[in-house]
Amino acid sequence: MLFGVRPDQIEVVVHPQSVIHSMVQFEDGSVKAQLGMPDMRLPIQYAFSYPYRIKSSFERIDFTKCTNLTFEQPDTKRFRNLALAYEAMNKGGNMPCIVNAANEVVVAAFLRDEIGFLQMSDVIEQTMCKVSYINQPDYDDYVATDAEARRIAAGLI
Known part of the structure; x- marks a missing residue:
């Protein structure tokens, strides 16, 4: 939370x-x-x-x-990372840490032209599936999760 x-x-x-x-x-x-x-x-x-x-x-x-301020519901099929973020928040544990670490890796790779924009969500989702899930992580678990997620995400690029 x-x-x-x-x-x-x-x-x-x-x-x-x-x-x-x-x-x-x-x-x-x-x-x-x-x-x-x-x-x-x-x-x-x-x-x-x-x-x-x-x-x-x-x-x-x-x-x-600023005469026109509008708002729309997000399309989670178009904005896949938003759906992945909600999934991570709802699962809890170390899953938000996994998503954050994988996202930082794919954004850096995208900025270096090593990965396409549409591939970013695929790598994040695959990282979520591959990193060990911990329901009630402590500080050391978060540090290890971050390192594992970054290693896995980088390997998927």
């Missing part, structure tokens, strides 16, 4: 305009969102600097030009 949030409490939506980078809905129905230009530098900076804010020269959002 990440941040005390169960998998059934996480809803992913596709936001084509890429202005809203994250949203959280609270018990009372209110929503807090992180909005900005369609550029991930600011959300990443905030993740690294939280709870502080760092002055930046990033382009500012002009809300008068």
Whole structure:
């Protein structure tokens, strides 16, 4: 459970305009969102600097030009990694660690032009099947899982 949030409490939506980078809905129905230009530098900076804010020269959002914000249900056949992530969260144990490690390996391989975009999900899924599953891992299990998943994913590329 990440941040005390169960998998059934996480809803992913596709936001084509890429202005809203994250949203959280609270018990009372209110929503807090992180909005900005369609550029991930600011959300990443905030993740690294939280709870502080760092002055930046990033382009500012002009809300008068943001007249249409839309949301869609994700197609998990098209976005296979999302389906794999939900599968890992629901299974629990060390499975999210396996998915994370395999994802980091395939993204690095993709950026080096060693693997095609559509092959990335295949490698992650195969890694999920090949790495030893541990229902209640401890810290050492996570370290070993990460290493095993990276080795297996790299071998599948």
